[in-house]
Amino acid sequence: xxxxxxxxxxxxxxxxxxxxxxxxxARMKYAPNVMTVRVMCSGRVDPAFVLDSFRAGADGxxxxxxxxxxxxxxxxxHKCMRRIAITKRILKGMGIQPERLRLEWVxxxxxxxxxEVVDSFTEEIRALxxxxxxxxxxxxxxVEAAAAAHGE
Amino acid sequence: MDKVKxxxxxxxxxxxDGSYVLEAAKSLGIEIPTLxxxxxxxxxxACRICCVEAHGVGGWSKIVTACNYPVxxxxxxxxxxxxxxxxxxxxxxxxxxxxxxxxxxxxxxxxLGITEPRWKTDTNYxxxxxxxxxxxxxxxxxxxxxxxxxxxxKRDVSTPFQLDSESCILCGACxxxxxxxxxxxxxxxxRYIVHKEMNLSPNAAITLPFRQAVPNVPQIVRxxxxxxxxGGCMVCAKVCPKDCIDYGDRPKFEEVEVGAVVxxxxxxxxxxxxxxxxxxxxxxxxxxxxEFEVMNNAAGPTGxxxxxxxxxxxxxIAILHCIGSRDHDYHKYCSRVCCMYSLxxxxxxxxxxxxxxxxxxxxxxxxxxxxxxxxxRILDEGVNVIRGKGAEVVPSGYRQHEEGHLIVRCEDxxxxxxxxxxxxxxxxxxxxxxxxxAKEFGRKLNISTxxxxxxxxxxxxxxxxxxxxxxxxxxxxxxxxxxxPDSVAQGGAAAAQAMKLMAQGExxxxxxxxxxxxxxxxxxxxxNDMCPYTAITFDDAKKVSVVNSALCKGCGTCVAxxxxxxxxxxxxxDEQIYAQIEGxxx
Numbered sequence: 001x002x003x004x005x006x007x008x009x010x011x012x013x014x015x016x017x018x019x020x021x022x023x024x025x026a027r028m029k030y031a032p033n034v035m036t037v038r039v040m041c042s043g044r045v046d047p048a049f050v051l052d053s054f055r056a057g058a059d060g061x062x063x064x065x066x067x068x069x070x071x072x073x074x075x076x077x078h079k080c081m082r083r084i085a086i087t088k089r090i091l092k093g094m095g096i097q098p099e100r101l102r103l104e105w106v107x108x109x110x111x112x113x114x115x116e117v118v119d120s121f122t123e124e125i126r127a128l129x130x131x132x133x134x135x136x137x138x139x140x141x142x143v144e145a146a147a148a149a150h151g152e
Numbered sequence: 153m154d155k156v157k158x159x160x161x162x163x164x165x166x167x168x169d170g171s172y173v174l175e176a177a178k179s180l181g182i183e184i185p186t187l188x189x190x191x192x193x194x195x196x197x198a199c200r201i202c203c204v205e206a207h208g209v210g211g212w213s214k215i216v217t218a219c220n221y222p223v224x225x226x227x228x229x230x231x232x233x234x235x236x237x238x239x240x241x242x243x244x245x246x247x248x249x250x251x252x253x254x255x256x257x258x259x260x261x262x263x264l265g266i267t268e269p270r271w272k273t274d275t276n277y278x279x280x281x282x283x284x285x286x287x288x289x290x291x292x293x294x295x296x297x298x299x300x301x302x303x304x305x306k307r308d309v310s311t312p313f314q315l316d317s318e319s320c321i322l323c324g325a326c327x328x329x330x331x332x333x334x335x336x337x338x339x340x341x342x343r344y345i346v347h348k349e350m351n352l353s354p355n356a357a358i359t360l361p362f363r364q365a366v367p368n369v370p371q372i373v374r375x376x377x378x379x380x381x382x383g384g385c386m387v388c389a390k391v392c393p394k395d396c397i398d399y400g401d402r403p404k405f406e407e408v409e410v411g412a413v414v415x416x417x418x419x420x421x422x423x424x425x426x427x428x429x430x431x432x433x434x435x436x437x438x439x440x441x442x443e444f445e446v447m448n449n450a451a452g453p454t455g456x457x458x459x460x461x462x463x464x465x466x467x468x469i470a471i472l473h474c475i476g477s478r479d480h481d482y483h484k485y486c487s488r489v490c491c492m493y494s495l496x497x498x499x500x501x502x503x504x505x506x507x508x509x510x511x512x513x514x515x516x517x518x519x520x521x522x523x524x525x526x527x528x529r530i531l532d533e534g535v536n537v538i539r540g541k542g543a544e545v546v547p548s549g550y551r552q553h554e555e556g557h558l559i560v561r562c563e564d565x566x567x568x569x570x571x572x573x574x575x576x577x578x579x580x581x582x583x584x585x586x587x588x589x590a591k592e593f594g595r596k597l598n599i600s601t602x603x604x605x606x607x608x609x610x611x612x613x614x615x616x617x618x619x620x621x622x623x624x625x626x627x628x629x630x631x632x633x634x635x636x637p638d639s640v641a642q643g644g645a646a647a648a649q650a651m652k653l654m655a656q657g658e659x660x661x662x663x664x665x666x667x668x669x670x671x672x673x674x675x676x677x678x679x680n681d682m683c684p685y686t687a688i689t690f691d692d693a694k695k696v697s698v699v700n701s702a703l704c705k706g707c708g709t710c711v712a713x714x715x716x717x718x719x720x721x722x723x724x725x726d727e728q729i730y731a732q733i734e735g736x737x738x
Contacts, residue, residue, distance in 0.1 A: 008733055014620050015600070035736040040664060040724055044708030052730055056737040069595050072620060073707035074684035083712065108620075109602035 005059040005125035009034040009118075010049065012042040014072035015107045016064030022111035030115040031122035034062055042066070042103075043076025047087040050101055054091075060100045060125040064117070067105040077105070097128060156225040161232060173229055174202055174218040184218050184231055185240070185260055187247075187331040188282030192387050193291045195220035198282040199331075200243040201260065205230040215239045237264060245269045247280045254278050254332040279334040285309055285326035293325050294384025309335075321381045358388060372399075412623045412650035415607060416643060417593065419629040422476035422483070422583035429544045430475065430580055435558060436461035438545055438578045440475075441493060448500055458504050466576035468508040469501055470560045472542035476583030477633075478514060483583050485604060487633045490581040491517045495527055497579060498535045509535045510573055512542040512562050520637065538573075540565045545578050584633040597624055606632045617646045622659070625649050664706035664723045670696045672718035679710035679719060 011017040017038050023030060039045060042065025050061045063084060065077040081103060088098035102124075104117045154169040160177050167176045172195060177184050187199035197217040206221065207213045207228035215235065230236065241264045248257055249271035257280075261269070281300075286309055289298040297320035301310045311317035327335040357376035360368065378385040379399055389397040421442045424432040432438050437460050439447070450456035460466050471494045477487040491513065498509040511530075516537070518527040531537060540563045548557040557574045564571050586605025587593070594601045599619040602608050607626050610618040617625045625646035628639035653659070668679075668688075673696040680688050680697055687703035688710060690696075699710075699719075708721040717726070 006737060008736060018620075037729060037732050037736075039708065039729070040721070041707035041709060044712055044721065044724060046712040046726070048726075049729055049733065053733050053737070056733050058733075058737055066600075070600055072598060073705060073709065074598075076684070076707050076709045079682065079709050079713070108600055108608055 003126060003130055005033050005122060005130070006057065007034045007060040007062055007122065007125060008053040008058045009036045009062040009064065010039055010042070010045045011036050011106075012044075012065045012072075012077075013038055013040045015066035015070060015105075016042075016114065018108035019064075019106040019110045019114045022108065023114045024111075026111050028111055028115045030118040033122045033125075034118050041071070041073045041076035042080035043071075043073065045080055045083065047083055047090065050084075050087050051090070054096060054100070054131065057131070059128075059131045060102070060121060062117070062121055063101070063103045064106045064114070065103070067107055070107060096131070099124065099128060100131070156223055156227075158223045158225075158227045158229060160229040167223055169223070171223055172219060173204060173206075173216070173221045173223055173227075176223055177204075177218060177229070177231065182231055185263070186219060187256070187280065188284045189219045190284060190288060190292075190329060192390050193287055196283060196287060198284075199247065199280060201240055201247075203236060203239045203243065205233050205236050240264055241266055245271060249273055250275070250277065251280050251332065252276050252278050256331050256333075277334075278332045279309060280332055281307055281309070282331065283309070284329055284331065285335055288325050288329055292385050292387060293321070293323055293378050294382035295319050295321050295323070297321075298326060321378065323378045323381070325378065325385075372397075412625065412653045413597065414625045414627050414643070414646045414650055415597065415599070415619075415630055416627040416646075417587050417590070417630040419584040419633065420587050422585050424475050424580045424582050427475065427482075430472065430542070430578070431545045431547075431558075432580060435545065435547060435578075437466070437558060437576060438580065441490070441497070441579055441581050444497060444579045456504075458501060458507075460576055464576075465505050466507050468510070468573075468575040469498075469577045469579060470510040470512060470542065470545075470558075470573060470575040471497055471579045471581060472545075472560070473511070473513040473581045474541060474583075475580040476585070479583075483585060483604060485633065486517065487584040488517070488519075489584065489633065489635045492520070492523055492526070492635065494579075494581045495530045495535075498530055499526075499533065502533045502535065507576070510560070510575065511535055511537045512540060512560065513537065514539075514541050520635070538562060538564050538566075538571070540571075542578075548574055584629060587630065590630065597621065599624055599626075604632075606630065617642055617649055623650075623653060661702065662706055664721065665701045665704040666699045666706065666708065666710055667701075667720050667722060668697055668699055669718045669720065670694060672716050673697055674716050674718070676715065678713055678715060682710045682713050684709075 011020055017036070020036060042063060045063050053061050063080065065080050066072065068077060071077045084101065084103040088101055091098050091101060102121050106114045106117060155166045156169045157164060157166055158173070158176055160180055160182055163180050165176055165180050167179070174184055174186070174189065174195070184202050184204065186202045188196055189202065197220045200217055202218040203215050204218045205213055206216045207230070209226055244257065244260055244264060245266060248261065248269045250273060251257065252273065252275055283300065286298045286300060289295050297311055297317040298309055299312070301308050301314070311320060322337070324337050327337045357373050357378065358370045359373060360370050374380045386399070389395070389399070421440065424430055424440060430438060432440065446452050447454050447458060448456060458466065473490055473494055476482040477485060477490065494511060498511060501507055501509050516527060518524045542560050542562045544561040546559050546561065548559045557576060558578055560573045560575055560578060562571055562573070563569070586601065590605050590607065591601050594607055598621045600608050607619065607630050609616050609626055609631055610620055617627065619626060627643040627646040628634065631642070634642070675690070675695040675697065677690055677697060680690055682688070684707070685703050685705055687700045688697050689700065691698045706721060706724070708724055711719045711721040
């Protein structure tokens, strides 16, 4: 069976979620791999959400917000952009490819762009392969298990 | 002011002491011919055409000039005696001795019964040296650019050294008031002539912004107004009987507090000049639909007549649909109104002229109530309806008998043939497009624009007049191309929505807002700067930050920023989102 990436998408309520809705009502076909979490603003996306998604087994995380200047909350997307930049560095430090996290601006009218973003990101993650995070040693239970195995 | 009684031609009138005979005669409606008189300047009595006979107490009488002879109590004036006519005739003949017979002198000569002036002249010189131009330039305009030069027979009016004067502001007051037309306006080194014509047109300094402007009052165009160049003139203030002229008036910004906003900014008309194939801007008889509407206006430049550039009535007109709409290079959408207004145009052309009309359409979209019936009526009127988009407009002339025409090339898709239609005029039915600054304006109101630039409604079916911003509603073509009935309907709906907000008197808040748990807040104030709505303040007594739930819009930026996790976004809590992630990936 081929690898189907599991991607968590955080979409802002006003632009990207509406854009995704538009892609749906316009009957556009896009990869079913992105599972969306609606947030009011991309500024709501806590870096912890991204890390938690990876912990829970996501292969990629997509964050979508409004274009600059279009933010419903004036500049939540600016804050999001900075946080994502930091989150990428954290991911790198943790040994996760920063490419697994992507930030995109999709406006409410850009259904086609949402389709394109989802498709290309899915393909990118597919190329990167599965995360296999659960096999890694620093999952607490596994660390404990490994420690137990070493008899410590 | 003291009043004095004067009698003019047997009619008695009471006038202000210190006024002049000419003014008194004018208020009685007695016509006294003048050449050098201008009502808003001191009289000068240069032309001496206005002479009248004054009779005083004791029976004396003399010829005086009406424009500068002051009235006094008991003065008797006669304007039509043989003595007066004789004096005017002699004065006019002397003027004509040094001046070519310009129309105004010719007319006066006829009135005074001069068939042949006693002193002849063969000059082309048309100045009567009345000095009106010099005085206007000094006294009214205040530019002091004109003066008399030379003496005796060589006397003339001119700018210093007969050169282009820098003092001249090119206002045209001299040329406008010159009785004989001696002074003419010319462009000097590309300097802009202030008054090309003295009427309510865009070139005048006082003009209506546009026809049907609301409020429909004239305004001063500063760059054209003499007063703002020299500080002089102010003739309009003297003319206005109600003292309405306020030179100090400036555009003002007014802040109005409102509870709801209805956006009805309308549309722009597509500019067809980039579509070179239609020759718009190149051939004068290729006009846009908007220009045709202006031409059709009974109050418009042609008085509602449909004419070509040369003033002749066209013999054939082609109306090209879908210019800029349904076109993948410009706008993909259908502008909705063009089919019907194009049909209206052909009806008007048929009504006003005997021209042949060709409609070149892609699809005839007669979608509304009574529209299809109108289309059928147009067909009955004998309009040639051709299914096929106009491909090109070229000048004819490559065939002898078609000189001066335009040729419209198209494919008639119903008969499957390429056609060339000779016409005199082409009307381009241009698309409706979003206002150029729609995006910028939308950002100010926090409403978004779609790919075409139209404002996006909150929901295409369920909230067609609302926007994603509470209290802002859309009406008319700013939301998408639509015709008048639809715009009116949407305007009514938007107004009703705004009324609903106001009638309620209170605003329903979204349940999504942030709450700070005081027990966890460390008082780091990190969230205070995050909030774009300044909804978070610091409580100095408790040393914690507090969210004002009325100001909070629930974006959650502060929630993501709080290092202590003390802020909860209601309905979007961390737990809810973690649960969603867990649920999706388990």
